[in-house]
Amino acid sequence: MSNIREVARRSGVSVATVSRTLKDPQVVSPQTRARVLKAVDEAGYRPNLLARNFSSGKSFAVMVLVPNIANPFFSRVIRGIEKAAQDQGYSVLLGDTKGQSVNEQFYAGMALTNQADGLIQLDSSYPFADKDATLAASVPMVNACERIAEDDRYPVVELDNHGAAQAIAQHLLALGHRRIGVITGPVASPIVRDRLAGFREALEKRGLQLGSERVIEGEFTMPSGQRCAKALLSDTPAPTAIFCMNDEMAIGAIHQVKRMGMTVPGDVSIAGFDNIEFSQFTDPPLTTIDQPAEVLGRYAMETLRLMIDGKPLKSSRTILPFNLVLRESTGPYQDA
Amino acid sequence: MSNIREVARRSGVSVATVSRTLKDPQVVSPQTRARVLKAVDEAGYRPNLLARNFSSGKSFAVMVLVPNIANPFFSRVIRGIEKAAQDQGYSVLLGDTKGQSVNEQFYAGMALTNQADGLIQLDSSYPFADKDATLAASVPMVNACERIAEDDRYPVVELDNHGAAQAIAQHLLALGHRRIGVITGPVASPIVRDRLAGFREALEKRGLQLGSERVIEGEFTMPSGQRCAKALLSDTPAPTAIFCMNDEMAIGAIHQVKRMGMTVPGDVSIAGFDNIEFSQFTDPPLTTIDQPAEVLGRYAMETLRLMIDGKPLKSSRTILPFNLVLRESTGPYQDA
């Protein structure tokens, strides 16, 4: 592995000049520049970025804490983060936490040992260990797609969850549905509460109550969607529409409806959230909320970059618009 | 940010002793150890791993090149990689290449600047730029789930693709199917060719030919599966079974069969490959090949680690067994 000294030797200049040639070429004379670049080429020299980063005190890496990398929605967010990171000369460290705080603490801790310059948290928990809290206070972090519960110290990039849930509710109401069930995500999550509030509000505007027997907590997984749908549909009278707070649960719910010998949307309308690619290929295709996932990721990364560089943020809360995607899993209320 | 000197000062020892206490505690006296650890605690000291890594000349990070992070099969592989990496004190840098060589070269290049100690390539292309080839020769790399075409310099961790495709063929043959179509992945991929060869071989053992009009090249995506199924089913006589080389394409194919007013498996049997979680929730649930994705990832990381440490490999080729998962998307041949 050749180093900067070797290049300096080969081109007969000092290491400082080599360094300058590489990072600020126009400050050295054309002749020197040519000579250095030639030597770089001949030596097969690549700067050791480990050394450069160490020298600058920064890793130029960000850690992304993702609760479940197998969730295609998060994949898209990560794509957005990665693209933005690449544009800014940063690399992306992946921390798949599976929602467990032991993993969060492990990965978040990497920012305390200078392995990452900042964190993007895609879950709703404070990722550091309590004992690290004071040290962690100086670590740049942004929350994306979620909000850390009861903690407004960190900037947030999120969807208009409240409005999106309202839109779903209005859509189902317009179709004539009155008995509507909801499969939420973990209620510890602020965005789950946002969505529930928006949904409830829309119903109440029409004079309808969302009874607690119609709200059931899932885990954002297909099996949990199936299980929750089963529970909701066992009630009498059963709901004629179910809003699921992500597409995976909606897929599980559709599966369950069919298993019970009913049809979607004939007997039960199902709506999802996220617009993952699979939602176009379910049978029937899923009515859902499209989230601008890549954009969420990009904004998160750009915001984090500002924090890392100590620049002021325009806003500590960025709320992106949703898009209601109407497909065939929702249909008019049918008199039983 | 406190450093090792600060801890040395606080505990009245030299920096060398602090360093030793942290990485090899039993070599310092108990009293000193206690004093140092106390000072570490009081100073809120965390070793700067950027410095440690620089000093040791290693990044303790591996770069994972993944063609499509939105593919849930790769998510599972990455999970396996990450878990193994964590166990070994390594971190995982993510490089979502989208199958484009410009991205591969960018991310692979990070190993040339000491930002990663090694590479795991999940695609079938040689990821370095041609001009970097000589430098790259010394970069540890392992191929997982795929093989770099015409390049046996790198160890491979893969499935028994040949056998798996044979098993699918035998299953379809046993159900009475004789006109069978295949939707492949990109034919540049060696594993696609392995699967095709295995499939063809199984047919030929029964005296059947796999005509080229029954083989069509997809892109491992749902839309391509749909498109290819449409093409295959427009032929007369149409195939009564289709083997898709991944689950996404199978999902697209099922979608298309239904669109054409036919049923699965009544009119057409569909089989997939990978056993992604969604394949349990399709309608009907998908017959497919289960790949031990996490294990593939773990082995890849463990193999890479051996290479990084300059240790000998037991084998340059690890082939893992598949598992045929029978569900309801395949059924007996029905006379038309």
Next chain:
DNA sequence: GTGAAAGCGCTAACAG
């Protein structure tokens, strides 16, 4: 068992 000191490869004052 502990300390002094060199050095990892690069950057960035500071001189010239």
Next chain:
DNA sequence: CTGTTAGCGCTTTCAC
């Protein structure tokens, strides 16, 4: 425009 030099924080001989 270019060279000298002092670090960045840690590890690691080498002495004692």
